[in-house]
Amino acid sequence: MIRITLRGLLTRKLRSFLTAIAIVLGVCMISGTYVLTDTINHSFDSLYQQIYKGTDANITGRSVVSNDYSGTGITPSFSESVLAKVRAVKDVKAASGGVGSASCSIVGKNGKVVSTGGAPNLGYSIDPSIPELNTVTLVSGSWPKKNEVVIDQGAANKTGYMAGDMIGILVNGPVRKMRLSGIIKFGESNSILGATLAGFDLATAQQLFDRQGKLDAIQAVAKPGVSPEKLVQELRHALPKDLTVRTGQQEASKASSDTSKQISAFQYFLLAFAGIALFVGSFVIINTLSITVAQRTREFATLRTLGGSRLQILGSVMVEAIVIGIAASICGLVLGFGLAIGLMRLFEKLGLELPKNAMVIEPRTVIVSLVVGVVVTLIASIWPALRAVRVPPIAAVREGAVLPPSFFHAYRTPGSLALVAMGFGALLSGLFVHGLGTGLTLVLLGAGALLIFIGVAIVAARVVKPIARAVSPIGTFAVILLSTLIWPFSFLLWLFSLAIGRRKEFPDFWPFVLLLWLIRSARGKKPRLSSLIPDRAMNRLALANSGRSPERTASSAAALMIGCALVTLVAVLSASLIGSFKGAVDSIFTGNYALTPVNSSSTTGIPIASSKAVAKVPGVEAISSVRTGFARVFGKNSMVTAVDGQPSKVFRLKWKTGSESTLDSLGATGAVVSDAFAKSHHLNLQSPLKVVTPAGKSLNLKVAGIFKPPTGGSAFADVTFSAKTFDANFQDPANMYTLLNMRGGTSEANSRALDKALKGFPNAQAQTRKEFADAQIASLNPILMVLYVLLAFSVLISFVGIVVMLVLTVYERTRELGMLRAIGITQRQTRRMIRHESVITALIGGAMGIALGIVFGALLVSRIPFVSFTLPVGELFLFAILAVIIGIAAAVLPARRAARLNVLEALQYE
Amino acid sequence: MSTDFSKQPGSATASSNGVAVHAVDLYRCYGEGDTAVNALRGVSLDVLTGHLTAVMGPSGSGKSTLMHILAGLDKPTSGSVEIDGTEITTLDDTALTRLRRKHVGFIFQFFNLLPMLTARENIVLPLEIAGEKVDPDWFNEVVTKVRLSKRLTHRPAELSGGQQQRVAIARALITRPTVLFADEPTGNLDSRTGGEILDLLHDSVETLGQTIVMVTHDARVATIADRVLFLGDGEIVKELPETTPEEIQKAIQEIGRK
Numbered sequence A: 001m002i003r004i005t006l007r008g009l010l011t012r013k014l015r016s017f018l019t020a021i022a023i024v025l026g027v028c029m030i031s032g033t034y035v036l037t038d039t040i041n042h043s044f045d046s047l048y049q050q051i052y053k054g055t056d057a058n059i060t061g062r063s064v065v066s067n068d069y070s071g072t073g074i075t076p077s078f079s080e081s082v083l084a085k086v087r088a089v090k091d092v093k094a095a096s097g098g099v100g101s102a103s104c105s106i107v108g109k110n111g112k113v114v115s116t117g118g119a120p121n122l123g124y125s126i127d128p129s130i131p132e133l134n135t136v137t138l139v140s141g142s143w144p145k146k147n148e149v150v151i152d153q154g155a156a157n158k159t160g161y162m163a164g165d166m167i168g169i170l171v172n173g174p175v176r177k178m179r180l181s182g183i184i185k186f187g188e189s190n191s192i193l194g195a196t197l198a199g200f201d202l203a204t205a206q207q208l209f210d211r212q213g214k215l216d217a218i219q220a221v222a223k224p225g226v227s228p229e230k231l232v233q234e235l236r237h238a239l240p241k242d243l244t245v246r247t248g249q250q251e252a253s254k255a256s257s258d259t260s261k262q263i264s265a266f267q268y269f270l271l272a273f274a275g276i277a278l279f280v281g282s283f284v285i286i287n288t289l290s291i292t293v294a295q296r297t298r299e300f301a302t303l304r305t306l307g308g309s310r311l312q313i314l315g316s317v318m319v320e321a322i323v324i325g326i327a328a329s330i331c332g333l334v335l336g337f338g339l340a341i342g343l344m345r346l347f348e349k350l351g352l353e354l355p356k357n358a359m360v361i362e363p364r365t366v367i368v369s370l371v372v373g374v375v376v377t378l379i380a381s382i383w384p385a386l387r388a389v390r391v392p393p394i395a396a397v398r399e400g401a402v403l404p405p406s407f408f409h410a411y412r413t414p415g416s417l418a419l420v421a422m423g424f425g426a427l428l429s430g431l432f433v434h435g436l437g438t439g440l441t442l443v444l445l446g447a448g449a450l451l452i453f454i455g456v457a458i459v460a461a462r463v464v465k466p467i468a469r470a471v472s473p474i475g476t477f478a479v480i481l482l483s484t485l486i487w488p489f490s491f492l493l494w495l496f497s498l499a500i501g502r503r504k505e506f507p508d509f510w511p512f513v514l515l516l517w518l519i520r521s522a523r524g525k526k527p528r529l530s531s532l533i534p535d536r537a538m539n540r541l542a543l544a545n546s547g548r549s550p551e552r553t554a555s556s557a558a559a560l561m562i563g564c565a566l567v568t569l570v571a572v573l574s575a576s577l578i579g580s581f582k583g584a585v586d587s588i589f590t591g592n593y594a595l596t597p598v599n600s601s602s603t604t605g606i607p608i609a610s611s612k613a614v615a616k617v618p619g620v621e622a623i624s625s626v627r628t629g630f631a632r633v634f635g636k637n638s639m640v641t642a643v644d645g646q647p648s649k650v651f652r653l654k655w656k657t658g659s660e661s662t663l664d665s666l667g668a669t670g671a672v673v674s675d676a677f678a679k680s681h682h683l684n685l686q687s688p689l690k691v692v693t694p695a696g697k698s699l700n701l702k703v704a705g706i707f708k709p710p711t712g713g714s715a716f717a718d719v720t721f722s723a724k725t726f727d728a729n730f731q732d733p734a735n736m737y738t739l740l741n742m743r744g745g746t747s748e749a750n751s752r753a754l755d756k757a758l759k760g761f762p763n764a765q766a767q768t769r770k771e772f773a774d775a776q777i778a779s780l781n782p783i784l785m786v787l788y789v790l791l792a793f794s795v796l797i798s799f800v801g802i803v804v805m806l807v808l809t810v811y812e813r814t815r816e817l818g819m820l821r822a823i824g825i826t827q828r829q830t831r832r833m834i835r836h837e838s839v840i841t842a843l844i845g846g847a848m849g850i851a852l853g854i855v856f857g858a859l860l861v862s863r864i865p866f867v868s869f870t871l872p873v874g875e876l877f878l879f880a881i882l883a884v885i886i887g888i889a890a891a892v893l894p895a896r897r898a899a900r901l902n903v904l905e906a907l908q909y910e
Numbered sequence B: 001m002s003t004d005f006s007k008q009p010g011s012a013t014a015s016s017n018g019v020a021v022h023a024v025d026l027y028r029c030y031g032e033g034d035t036a037v038n039a040l041r042g043v044s045l046d047v048l049t050g051h052l053t054a055v056m057g058p059s060g061s062g063k064s065t066l067m068h069i070l071a072g073l074d075k076p077t078s079g080s081v082e083i084d085g086t087e088i089t090t091l092d093d094t095a096l097t098r099l100r101r102k103h104v105g106f107i108f109q110f111f112n113l114l115p116m117l118t119a120r121e122n123i124v125l126p127l128e129i130a131g132e133k134v135d136p137d138w139f140n141e142v143v144t145k146v147r148l149s150k151r152l153t154h155r156p157a158e159l160s161g162g163q164q165q166r167v168a169i170a171r172a173l174i175t176r177p178t179v180l181f182a183d184e185p186t187g188n189l190d191s192r193t194g195g196e197i198l199d200l201l202h203d204s205v206e207t208l209g210q211t212i213v214m215v216t217h218d219a220r221v222a223t224i225a226d227r228v229l230f231l232g233d234g235e236i237v238k239e240l241p242e243t244t245p246e247e248i249q250k251a252i253q254e255i256g257r258k
Ligand SMILES: Nc1ncnc2c1ncn2[C@@H]1O[C@H](COP(=O)(O)OP(=O)(O)O)[C@@H](O)[C@H]1O
Pocket: B030, B031, B037, B038, B039, B057, B058, B059, B060, B061, B062, B063, B064, B065, B066
């Protein structure tokens, strides 16, 4: 029996191959994700190992506020005198203190800061005198002395600087000119993940980073024979309690675990998309195997009459699935390695260089990929296998015997509707029931979407015919539109085919057809426009064909529906976010210019001095800057903001208590809070509010006003107080942005005046109101791209699903195609017929997907505060066109096969 | 309608005969070398307009091959075929398809109807494919002739074998083809139904002036055919004009003995 199955697989090579693709892509995503994230994780581990390699004990200030999103500078610095105490400890062989900053930019020869695409601009003191503690090596030049700097090879390559050049360094305040004494490398890497490194001697660094007499960290080396643990013990005794002492290993693994948390979130994110791809793939498998089973009815029946048991039939279908599943999973696994390598190359190209490391392939990667691939295939094959089992022996002798309806048949529609209802139940409770926790919410959302997809896919078979009828003319006109658009190309192709002597048909030129119709109409004849569409008969046949086995069409369409729904969801979300954000910017921001960081993703902000410089520009009527920082409020780490200048002139907010002028006069203790925050903490006017800074200092503020953030997000965090208070209590205060109003509004002259004032601030730029709004939204685009690319895998799989369905259908209808060719349809008409069926299928999937996506999007948007629903009409139109293109492309291979059928052989085909 | 096999001599159309299909020296060889089969070895014939030409012969004698080549579904290894004065052996696929559309009708042994279309839709399919309008008078005449007026909204699965074949005949007649080819149209039907089909084909020749070339094993064809050709081993071995079933039986036995 197994031999028969295997031989069957080989004879149906193309079909088996296409079926396998559905699984290959999903598994490829799984294994690619694991390899990529494992490798990144490993890279970071070894990076931190390298950093703390020679460190036996690491001493830092103790932070009361932790912020997972920024690295350096969050722990408070401490007095330089600690270093002497450390050195005095018995078992310390050597110790070195240092300071660092994550906002130390290198100014390129063009006068602008070196852009890092979001990675930090690291600056720190280097102490080459203790080799154990020095993690960088000199490539050229010498170590930095007073007022000198070394930069990493990556930055040197980008800027073209060489040792001996005078270069600009920007921390807070104006650019400092320094001599570049040398170029450094970090281990084997030119740079770390795209960050720029600038190294100084301690005194220069302290002065640059405003840490005179202070240190951020001390690294100590133990005397031979003393364990790091012992050294740490001794240091803890000797040092004040507000310092944290850890071994180098602990410090490294703490850093590792911080990053690996983020990486594992990234991993889950990618795996979710792999899961979606496999889910779509399982639709394709179910459909393919079902069609095969239907086509092999006679064969199964014959086997039954020859004494094959039901179990053997079941086995034969399952074995086929297992073989496909195993082969596909292995291919997917290996392709995944390639995918990971490709992505890492891409990262490197984008400047996010990872520390050099071999690809990490954990046994878990192999096991999970193979098991998931095979199990998904097996599960997907159960339904078709059960169908095969129901084939009665009598089907062998009776022409056109149909399978008896299954036990579930009667419950199909109500059952699938119940699934949809359950799905929506889960979705809604995930969205709207409070206090479920992230995990449970995600599970509910995922399961809800899954149930809805399955339910809709099953019930879709019932509505395929009317939907097909509705989308068929859309498909016709979309194809006309597209073929008109690519007409010049088709024409060239035609010329080429003439040139090589293999003449193709002349491409239809629709505008010409239309012109003809107009001329004829003008002449008084009134031919119906639709009568000009050639091969309406073919389209009608295709439409009839698409309704012949609604299950097939429905499940091919459903596979595409899933991808389409998610793509639509993303589009709806982003349109809503962007729309709301634009609205918010418009309503909050009454200034006409903004000062923002050049690196839009910069977390370090721009020097406060920049706004001071701009304030002096003639014509500036009002100016106000916003700083942000992290603090502990009501026991929780939260973002806080601070404002200076005249906020009332550039901001407009809705107020529950207070007004814009409240912002102008916050004084040392005044704070404004959002209404939601006020409500959840029962705050009223004059309520006391304690804000604890990262250094542990408590600020006792009073509520001076309560505002309502507009939809689209606020310019301010939940708690906002005066910049004066902020600057006195937070480390490295910097502006996130500055808003200003200039006389005469936005104009060339005003822009020029601002640019001139910003000369000394290479990381600050002046943007008009519109540029400012657009720039905020621009950061969404890469995220959108990533989401679309990840979903493209699913769409690709459903594309393959349509191809398989059509190929199998062409097999099945061979004799019929022969008849049609005999009674006069041309090869071109044959292709058109297959193509139209494909376009109809794709459009059904597209239509259902877009509809579902809008529903999902609307639900989700209604859950997100500050965001109102916006329908991205343009995108949705594009998706519909894309569905048509998918349909056209999916038909290419099957249509060619159909057209090339030998008429006589086809007529004699059994 | 009673089964009427009697020949009506001197029918109106038979007198003004032109040549619908003109075939000269047809050879058809399948395969190469040792395994080569010569299905046709030098067949020449003229199919006269308004005639029912029957082709008979033992299985494997090349009847289907001849039909396919005459109809432009297959190309001869050598020789020429003209339909309505057009040489078809040199046409490319598209031109040939268009020629079939206009000049050739088919009736197959296995009906070959489209299951998802109604009888009416199946009948007008060739016109639809060609993008032509349905002439309602002609449609009614054809449908009445094949006695399907009451079955037009049925799908093939709801029709008997005989009815299905009558739909196929109507589908072939609807375009008024220059010549209609039928390869064992009764081969898949019981004797009585088969008789009815033969009767219907004969009627089409007599009253509609349809030219028909038909392969059959049914000796009753003798009474309706204007001419019976006997094929043996790829050659025309005998030709009987206006013959009787008895003569045909004799001829078949003769050829069989060779
Ligand atoms: N496609 C083919 N390939 C090889 N040989 C063929 C093919 N078609 C027919 N033949 C051979 O040609 C001869 C004539 O076949 P055919 O025309 O089908 O005969 P008939 O219709 O009279 O039974 C037979 O010997 C048959 O085996």
